[in-house]
Amino acid sequence: MSEVTLPAYRTISAVVPYNVRERITRLMVDCSAAIDNDALEEWPDFFLEKCLYMVISRSNYEAGRRAGFIYCDNRNMLIDRIRSLRSANVYQPHLYRHILSVPRILSAQREMVKTETSFAVIRTSLPDGAMMVFSAGRYLDEIFLEGASARFRSRIAVTDSDTIDMLLAIPI
Amino acid sequence: MHSFASAVRNTLDLSIYRGLKMTQAVATRPVQEVLHWPGQGFTHVPMQVFIDPEIYSWEQDLIFRGPTWHFLGLEIEAPRPNDFFTSAIGDTPIIVVRTANGSFNALVNRCVHKGATICYRPSGSCERFTCPYHNWIYDHSGELLSVAFEKGLRGEHGEHLGGMPADFDKSRHRLTRLRVETIAGLIFASFSEAAPPLEDYLGPIMTGHIRRTLHGRPKILARYRQVMHNNWKLYAENARDNYHPSLLHAFFSTFKLNRLSAEGGVRQDARSWHHIVFAKKHTDHGAAEYSSGMIRAQKDDFGLKDPTLISSWLEFEDEITNSIETIFPTFTLQQILNSIGTRQLVPLGPDKSELVWTLIGFEEDTEEQAYMRLKQSNLVGPAGLVSMEDGIIGNFVQRGIKGDLDATAIVLMGGHDVGSAPTRATETSVRGFWMVYRELMHV
Numbered sequence: 001m002s003e004v005t006l007p008a009y010r011t012i013s014a015v016v017p018y019n020v021r022e023r024i025t026r027l028m029v030d031c032s033a034a035i036d037n038d039a040l041e042e043w044p045d046f047f048l049e050k051c052l053y054m055v056i057s058r059s060n061y062e063a064g065r066r067a068g069f070i071y072c073d074n075r076n077m078l079i080d081r082i083r084s085l086r087s088a089n090v091y092q093p094h095l096y097r098h099i100l101s102v103p104r105i106l107s108a109q110r111e112m113v114k115t116e117t118s119f120a121v122i123r124t125s126l127p128d129g130a131m132m133v134f135s136a137g138r139y140l141d142e143i144f145l146e147g148a149s150a151r152f153r154s155r156i157a158v159t160d161s162d163t164i165d166m167l168l169a170i171p172i
Numbered sequence: 173m174h175s176f177a178s179a180v181r182n183t184l185d186l187s188i189y190r191g192l193k194m195t196q197a198v199a200t201r202p203v204q205e206v207l208h209w210p211g212q213g214f215t216h217v218p219m220q221v222f223i224d225p226e227i228y229s230w231e232q233d234l235i236f237r238g239p240t241w242h243f244l245g246l247e248i249e250a251p252r253p254n255d256f257f258t259s260a261i262g263d264t265p266i267i268v269v270r271t272a273n274g275s276f277n278a279l280v281n282r283c284v285h286k287g288a289t290i291c292y293r294p295s296g297s298c299e300r301f302t303c304p305y306h307n308w309i310y311d312h313s314g315e316l317l318s319v320a321f322e323k324g325l326r327g328e329h330g331e332h333l334g335g336m337p338a339d340f341d342k343s344r345h346r347l348t349r350l351r352v353e354t355i356a357g358l359i360f361a362s363f364s365e366a367a368p369p370l371e372d373y374l375g376p377i378m379t380g381h382i383r384r385t386l387h388g389r390p391k392i393l394a395r396y397r398q399v400m401h402n403n404w405k406l407y408a409e410n411a412r413d414n415y416h417p418s419l420l421h422a423f424f425s426t427f428k429l430n431r432l433s434a435e436g437g438v439r440q441d442a443r444s445w446h447h448i449v450f451a452k453k454h455t456d457h458g459a460a461e462y463s464s465g466m467i468r469a470q471k472d473d474f475g476l477k478d479p480t481l482i483s484s485w486l487e488f489e490d491e492i493t494n495s496i497e498t499i500f501p502t503f504t505l506q507q508i509l510n511s512i513g514t515r516q517l518v519p520l521g522p523d524k525s526e527l528v529w530t531l532i533g534f535e536e537d538t539e540e541q542a543y544m545r546l547k548q549s550n551l552v553g554p555a556g557l558v559s560m561e562d563g564i565i566g567n568f569v570q571r572g573i574k575g576d577l578d579a580t581a582i583v584l585m586g587g588h589d590v591g592s593a594p595t596r597a598t599e600t601s602v603r604g605f606w607m608v609y610r611e612l613m614h615v
Binding site: 056060069071079088162 | 392393394395398399400401420422423477478526531546549550554555557563564565
């Protein structure tokens, strides 16, 4: 199965050079902006070709399970999911707004940095405009630094709640 | 007046003691005055049943506490003696506990004192249940063992101060205990002594299919919940509706997983209470309706960039690749390729309900099989590429019908009758659901 090891919890975060933190921050906000601004076709580009993307609830994650709401272990699966949303799936139109915390750097070894970042996703239903806190949780990320940029080798969105309201169409 | 009050009290005492029948106090009118069914059959459904709070109240009594069995969870959720988990039947919160001899008890999760929820954690392990409010203590069979300060406090001169009256009899108060039976690692419970034993309730076709689907030592791959903003019966219909999948769920049809043209059909038990909708992918040779381009589901250029998403193996000798088994009223056992799971439907009011999903694998699975089940987990659940529409379609109906309580839904596909059918272009299972519903609701 996946070779990706999951980051362990550390209370004290690691110290990294400013330019490393800068690249990580850009990756975080650009990725969320692609989702929130409905540029979903760009979203897979924030991941390495061989990658892991999961959305899993906290209780499942802590029980050591791997199956959750979404399990993708390569970038093609991310592309397929977006194509499916655009072409096949039926759902009430809606928007996300991601609110992110400052990333905590858990560890940094050469090109690989592990981080933990809190998120809240507010979902706005269209056209009625009803808003709700759709999901809150943390991203556990493994970020590969390549030159001036950075991409996800692994992104696990651990949702605090086991419950999804109606459906989870757009990725978190 | 006095005799009436004592009659009510006697009824209540009896109900607590026996614990198997309660009266729904919210509904004040006979259900026949609330709900008028159009015609004799099951082909037209009054939309009112999806909206009316009085009907919802009657359902708690006549369906959920009626002669029915309800899925509560898996045996492996309470693997050792003293392990418990919480569940629900309709609006009623339930505790499931494994006793010292390994069997299961199901109790209403409500202290007899003030009605507080006793087990407020989703699962745990304990030798006794202690209500957090006033520390009333129960054993695993629901018997009230201890009442805090039952004899009051000792005063300065050794006298009892306060406490329960001398005629208070603990043995006359207990947690309501349900009938419990298990099949293939699934725990079912019933409030009613009128329900036949579980395997008779299910019948041989349903029991056989449950055992066939849960063929190994189960393990939980994932557990999550999905809130739907629709009446619970709109989902109950949806799960029995084999007319919609290839039309609503375009992802499915595109990859020839579940077209109506594939060999498949509907199997029901002798009473048409329970239903299996099934298909065999390998027999799908296409049909003119799909090729004509008239159906939205058809998109020939829609190839997966990662086809291993639907990598699967033929797990069952019957060559069925997709089956949805629905047990009246609220249990669903799914097999989508190799994605096996249970769905427990819990009503949350007239216009809200919840699905509790448990994805299941087996200890016997090879690493490759476990990996295929993991990838196929993307097909189901609230983010399921195949099934996500089911989380919203009931809400589309709920929104559509709210302006006109006199409207009726049409359930005519495949005729007027219930019973097994050799095709999936039928709503026979939906009619079966309404047949049982009318019978149990006495309308």
